Amino acid sequence: MSHHLVAAEHLRYRYPDGTLALDDVSFTIRHGEAVGIIGENGAGKSTLINHLNGYFLPETGRILIGHQAVDKRSRPEIRRRVGVVFQNPDDQIFLSKVYDDVAFGPRNLGLAEDKVAALVQSALELLSAWELRDRPSHNLSDGQKRAVAIAGVLAMEPDVLVMDEPTSNLDPRNRRYLIGFLNGFLHSKIIVSHDLDFIWETCARTLVLREGKLVADGRTKEILVEKALLESCGLELPLRLQGGT
Amino acid sequence: MKRLAEIRRIARAREASSTGLDPRAAILATLLYLICIISLGKYELAGGLAFLAFPLFALLAMDIPARPILGKLIFVSPFVLMIGLANPWLDTRPMLRVHSLTLSAGSISFLVIACKSTLSVTAVAILLELFPFQEICAGLRSLRLPEPFVTQILFAHRYLFLLVEEGQSLQKARDLKSFGRKGRDIRTTAALLGCLFIRTLDRSQRIHRSMLSRGFDGTFRLPAARTFTRRDGAFLFLSALLLAGFRAYFHFHASPSLP
Numbered sequence: 242m243s244h245h246l247v248a249a250e251h252l253r254y255r256y257p258d259g260t261l262a263l264d265d266v267s268f269t270i271r272h273g274e275a276v277g278i279i280g281e282n283g284a285g286k287s288t289l290i291n292h293l294n295g296y297f298l299p300e301t302g303r304i305l306i307g308h309q310a311v312d313k314r315s316r317p318e319i320r321r322r323v324g325v326v327f328q329n330p331d332d333q334i335f336l337s338k339v340y341d342d343v344a345f346g347p348r349n350l351g352l353a354e355d356k357v358a359a360l361v362q363s364a365l366e367l368l369s370a371w372e373l374r375d376r377p378s379h380n381l382s383d384g385q386k387r388a389v390a391i392a393g394v395l396a397m398e399p400d401v402l403v404m405d406e407p408t409s410n411l412d413p414r415n416r417r418y419l420i421g422f423l424n425g426f427l428h429s430k431i432i433v434s435h436d437l438d439f440i441w442e443t444c445a446r447t448l449v450l451r452e453g454k455l456v457a458d459g460r461t462k463e464i465l466v467e468k469a470l471l472e473s474c475g476l477e478l479p480l481r482l483q484g485g486t
Numbered sequence: 487m488k489r490l491a492e493i494r495r496i497a498r499a500r501e502a503s504s505t506g507l508d509p510r511a512a513i514l515a516t517l518l519y520l521i522c523i524i525s526l527g528k529y530e531l532a533g534g535l536a537f538l539a540f541p542l543f544a545l546l547a548m549d550i551p552a553r554p555i556l557g558k559l560i561f562v563s564p565f566v567l568m569i570g571l572a573n574p575w576l577d578t579r580p581m582l583r584v585h586s587l588t589l590s591a592g593s594i595s596f597l598v599i600a601c602k603s604t605l606s607v608t609a610v611a612i613l614l615e616l617f618p619f620q621e622i623c624a625g626l627r628s629l630r631l632p633e634p635f636v637t638q639i640l641f642a643h644r645y646l647f648l649l650v651e652e653g654q655s656l657q658k659a660r661d662l663k664s665f666g667r668k669g670r671d672i673r674t675t676a677a678l679l680g681c682l683f684i685r686t687l688d689r690s691q692r693i694h695r696s697m698l699s700r701g702f703d704g705t706f707r708l709p710a711a712r713t714f715t716r717r718d719g720a721f722l723f724l725s726a727l728l729l730a731g732f733r734a735y736f737h738f739h740a741s742p743s744l745p
Contacts, residue, residue, distance in 0.1 A: 294699050317701065320700070324699070325696075327692065327696050332689065332693050332695075333696040337618055337620060338620070341708075345697075345707075346701050348708075349700060349703065349707055350701055393700060394699075
């Protein structure tokens with residue numbers, strides 16, 4: 242496995258309505274890194290996520306997962322290797338029973354049912370959600386839904402875990418639990434969030450996007466203290482650094 | 487809200503072990519039942535009433551709540567009325583005399599239409615009550631129903647929830663901003679429906695995206711169907727035998743039809 246696991250090279254993407262969402266974005270994420278992506282609404286974060294598993298293909302430039310460029314042909318393989326947990330778990334959970342929903346991905350990989358069962362169990366156990374396996378998926382709390390959505394992605398054994406706004410709708414206890422889980426997850430992680438305290442606790446490195454451009458890339462604890470940079474990107478210092486305000 | 491709760495209640499994964507039956511056996515028995523019902527003659531009221539025994543038995547034996555099924559019957563009843571309501575006026579020939587009451591051929595055929603639709607809806611509703619939707623679809627697939635058809639059914643079921651959920655949140659937003667009749671007029675409602683369509687489309691795209699990211703390639707892979715046991719075979723055989731017996735009886739002892 243390459244240590245250059247995720248790379249964007251001069252990535253550029255324009256929506257059909259003419260909006261330039263990503264403009265010459267380049268970065269390299271090595272195996273095992275935890276990277277936060279921050280930026281105000283409309284900065285291009287979600288567009289970038291949609292490129293990482295080939296839902297969008299770049300207008301120019303390219304995305305590499307390992308040494309493999311993301312294109313139409315490589316998409317099925319890329320989607321196995323890059324697991325994306327979307328913002329709203331309700332959009333991600335679509336089968337009526339938790340077990341079947343988590344098994345959806347492994348079954349799509351064509352695995353035998355005993356292997357599927359083992360993957361589902363280990364993914365749900367990793368999130369302390371195995372007891373939910375027979376529950377109807379629409380009758381879960383937001384925290385449980387988030388756990389099931391993550392388990393559904395982990396069951397595919399991805400090399401890279403990508404999460405879009407993972408703390409939205411989470412109460413403090415579940416948020417704390419998610420931080421603990423992510424810090425124990427040793428594969429590469431890419432986390433998009435407006436919750437800068439969450440990024441502070443889970444990501445060693447942070448990328449900052451502004452109007453589709455990558456304006457900063459460095460250690461989280463150096464970037465998130467730069468008040469001027471954050472404010473120029475429509476963000477604020479993390480609460481922990483706001484000194485009791 | 488009630489309707490959503492009702493749909494959700496059905497969607498709730500009901501343990502198949504409550505019947506212990508393979509969904510394929512139940513689907514085939516229901517199909518046979520529907521064929522028997524549909525093939526009854528135009529004036530075969532006695533036959534229609536006799537076939538009521540099957541759903542009644544199922545309701546009692548399997549402890550299925552009758553209320554949701556009645557709700558569905560009420561839901562379809564306007565359509566049935568529309569189909570057959572004119573019959574008593576179109577066909578006034580006297581056909582059945584009960585004491586001093588004479589029923590016309592049109593009235594009988596109307597009652598038969600009502601009876602057939604009630605029984606058909608009840609039979610399908612019982613099937614939906616007994617198995618999680620996915621198991622029914624897995625059963626349909628293993629009965630060699632074309633793949634696109636099964637996937638379409640699953641999608642229709644999934645997107646029905648979205649439509650209802652989005653519709654409810656829109657309605658709530660409108661109600662909170664409406665005072666008296668203002669805000670509830672037909673123009674606002676039309677705009678609301680347009681908005682509902684766009685929102686549902688948007689949401690379905692997000693769901694599709696998350697399905698793609700989990701390896702979806704156009705085929706819904708459901709858990710493999712259970713093994714068809716002897717017990718399932720016996721259930722199907724007995725059902726077929728009983729249905730055929732009932733149907734044959736009403737074939738050979740058909741109600742007198744008009745010349």
